[in-house]
Each structure stands twice: as structure tokens, then as C-alpha cells.
Amino acid sequence: MEVSLTVNGRNVSSDVEPRTLLVHLLREDLDLTGTHVGCESGYCGACTVHLDGKPVKSCTMLAVQAEGADITTIEGLANxxxxxxxxxxxERHGLQCGYCTPGxxxxxxGMLAENDSPSEGEIKHGIEGNLCRCTGYHNIVKxxxxxxxKMRGDEPAEPEWEVSS
Amino acid sequence: MSTTSALGGVVRRREDPALIQGKARYVDDIKVRGETSAAFVRSPFAHAKVLSIDTSEAEAMDGVIAIFTASDVEHMGPLAAQVAIVPRPLLNGDVVRHVGEAVAMVVATDRYVAQDAVDAIFVEYEPLEAIVDLKDAATDRLLVHDSTESNT
Known part of the structure; x- marks a missing residue:
């Protein structure tokens, strides 16, 4: 089946089996391996990409469901x-191995595009579909x-290791 | 922010730019010419005797290269990464002792074909009583491994 979509600003078409997952189209046909496959069941969020500006889990979507959509992956987030x-x-050591990081x-x-002043609780809620097995979530929230x-144009808070030392 | 010492300052990790931009390379990102994919048939039971494994339908599928069961890999010994006292087989054709224990492996031309073949392998199990509670397991009323004297 032919599927046509926009990925990181580029128009792409690919001939896929109807059951091909979006994440496999991205990783294998388009060689965009920054989007990771973790659990293949929708829990871990390592495969998160933007579809028409909204975060979606690309391992729980078929490639053909993205027909005509505008997809942004980690590679295209800031060009x-x-x-x-x-x-x-x-800056805030939000990663160790980096596997969950793109998601x-x-x-x-996606969350900050809708709300640039989230509370700590809103941040935690916003990433509850993403699992990290290295750092814990403290530095990710920071x-x-x-x-x-930065997005509001404010000066970020001093890192905790500066404040507490 | 920059510092000439590892002490007393913030040192940004040199590996992070690749990791945060999707440019890192993990094993699953490496493509090898002619590579194949493996998928596993796994036990749906916590404790069961494997009575039979029928791979004939899967073997006949286009794209399936090989199917392995316990007897094909016995000569290779137990799992190399050994954390338990009791050696664990690569593939179990005898008694499975947890949900997800591998009983067969399919090698195929791609991951979708491999998964199809897994679905076409029919395993007959005789379910056995399972211990699913730590306190219950600690009483040793039922041993997980017959070769041991205690579960603890």
C-alpha cells in the first residue's frame, strides 16, 4: 500500500504492508533511527513523535494511519x-543512556507547546506515558x-547542585 | 559554565548532543546486509509441562529460515547470563516455570514474518499448579525447581 506523508518537512512516499507500524516506517524505510522501540505495547513512550504537532506513540499506530499527516521526529525537532x-x-542531566530521551x-x-508554564505536577502528568529506567525522573522534570x-524568555532556575553546595 | 577542572563546576557530557538529537547509534539501529530477525514462542503459563510443539505450519511459511526448539540447542548448554542457582535452558521443552519462558525460536527474513511464524507454532501444555505469592513460595509446599531443596 502506498502511504504519503510529510516527515520533518520532507514529503515522503513509501510502499508498505498495511500492517506496518509507523515506527518501522520511520526507522527502517526512512532511516530515522532516533525514534526508538522500547516495549511495542504503548507503555514506554520511547517511540513518541509528533503527528500534526501532537505527541503520539508511533509503535501503536499503523503507517497508513499517518496518510497525509505532518510527522516530526527527534531528528527534525530543531533542524x-x-x-x-x-x-x-x-544542561540539567536529564539522561544517562539516552534510550528514552527522544520520546x-x-x-x-508537545506539552510545552500548549502550556509554557506547567507546574511540577503538570510536568509529571505530561510525561507519565514515558518510562525512564536510568536516571529516575527528578532531573527530567528539572x-x-x-x-x-527558556521558552518563556525567563532565566532558568539555578541547578540544584549550585544551590545546595 | 565552562571549566578546566572536573571538580567544582558543571561538566556537560560530551555524549549528550548525539543522544538528545536522535543521532546516537544503538544495537537496534545497526543494519547489516542480509540480516534476519528472530522471534520467540513463549509460555502463556506460569508453570506447565510442554507436551508437544508443532512447527510444521510455520516451517512451510515463506520467509521462514529456521525454527529451533529445545533439542536443537541443548548441546549449547544453559543461558550464559546466569543469575539463578538452577541453570536455565536456552529454550525449554520440558517444564516451563514462568510466563514468557521461551520454548521455540523462529528466524525469518523480517520481523513481521518471524512474528507470523511464532503465531503458527502450536504448543500443547499441561498446566501445573503455580506459586504466585512470595509467602506461599517461602513455605516450600511446592518447589519451583525439583532439583533444589527450597525455594528460598
């Missing part, structure tokens, strides 16, 4: 620059708070 969320993860960043970026401040 060579760093998105504020990416910068936040780097975390896409979920966080990274998203850093990004939110």
Missing part, C-alpha cells in the same frame, strides 16, 4: 539547532522546567 527541551536535558523530549516539547523558562 540542527537545539530545541529548548534538548538544551534542558543536556521524553518529544512528549515534553530539564523540562529549564526548557519552559
Amino acid at each position: 540542527g539547532e537545539l530545541h529548548a527541551v534538548q538544551e534542558g536535558f543536556w 521524553m523530549i518529544m512528549s515534553a516539547a 530539564a523540562i522546567e529549564y526548557a519552559a523558562a
Whole structure:
């Protein structure tokens, strides 16, 4: 089956089996391996991408369901620059192995596009569909708070390791 | 932010730019020419005797390269990553002791075909009583492994 969509601003068409998952189209046909497959059941969120600006889990969607859609993956989030969320993860140690990170960043970026002043609770709620098995979530929340401040044009809070030392 | 010492300052990790931009390379990202995919048939029971495994339908499927069951891999010994006292077989054709224990492996031309073949393998089990509670397991009224004297 032919499927046509926009991925990171580029028009792409691919001949896929009707059952091909969107994440496999992205990773295998388009070689966009930044989107990861974790659980293949919708729990872990490592496969999160944006579909028409909203975060979706690309392992629970068929490629053909994305016909005509505008998809953004981690590779296309900032086109060579760093998105504020990416910068936040780097600055606030929001990752260790990095496997969950693209999905975390896409979920966080989707959340901040709707609300640039989320409370700590809203941030936690916003990433509850994304699992991290390395860092715990503390620094991830701090990274998203850093990004939110940057997006509002505010100075991010000092890192805790500066405040407490 | 920049520092010449690892002490007393914030050191940004050099590996992070790749990891946060989707440019890192994990094992699943590596493509090898002619690579194949494996998928596993796993027990739906916590404790059961494996009575028979019928792979004939799966073997006849287009794209299936090989199917392995316990007897094909016995000579390779137990799982190398050993954390339990009792050696665990690569594939179990005798008594499975947890949900998800592997009883057969399919190698096929791609992951979708491999998964199809897994669905076409028919395993007959005789369900046995399972211990699913830590306190119950600690009483040793039923041993998970017959070769041990205690579950604890």
C-alpha cells in the first residue's frame, strides 16, 4: 500500500504492508533511527513523535494511519539547532543512556507547546506515558522546567547542585 | 559554565548532543546486509509441562529460515547470563516455570514474518499448579525447581 506523508518537512512516499507500524516506517524505510522501540505495547513512550504537532506513540499506530499527516521526529525537532527541551536535558542531566530521551523530549516539547508554564505536577502528568529506567525522573522534570523558562524568555532556575553546595 | 577542572563546576557530557538529537547509534539501529530477525514462542503459563510443539505450519511459511526448539540447542548448554542457582535452558521443552519462558525460536527474513511464524507454532501444555505469592513460595509446599531443596 502506498502511504504519503510529510516527515520533518520532507514529503515522503513509501510502499508498505498495511500492517506496518509507523515506527518501522520511520526507522527502517526512512532511516530515522532516533525514534526508538522500547516495549511495542504503548507503555514506554520511547517511540513518541509528533503527528500534526501532537505527541503520539508511533509503535501503536499503523503507517497508513499517518496518510497525509505532518510527522516530526527527534531528528527534525530543531533542524540542527537545539530545541529548548534538548538544551534542558543536556544542561540539567536529564539522561544517562539516552534510550528514552527522544520520546521524553518529544512528549515534553508537545506539552510545552500548549502550556509554557506547567507546574511540577503538570510536568509529571505530561510525561507519565514515558518510562525512564536510568536516571529516575527528578532531573527530567528539572530539564523540562529549564526548557519552559527558556521558552518563556525567563532565566532558568539555578541547578540544584549550585544551590545546595 | 565552562571549566578546566572536573571538580567544582558543571561538566556537560560530551555524549549528550548525539543522544538528545536522535543521532546516537544503538544495537537496534545497526543494519547489516542480509540480516534476519528472530522471534520467540513463549509460555502463556506460569508453570506447565510442554507436551508437544508443532512447527510444521510455520516451517512451510515463506520467509521462514529456521525454527529451533529445545533439542536443537541443548548441546549449547544453559543461558550464559546466569543469575539463578538452577541453570536455565536456552529454550525449554520440558517444564516451563514462568510466563514468557521461551520454548521455540523462529528466524525469518523480517520481523513481521518471524512474528507470523511464532503465531503458527502450536504448543500443547499441561498446566501445573503455580506459586504466585512470595509467602506461599517461602513455605516450600511446592518447589519451583525439583532439583533444589527450597525455594528460598
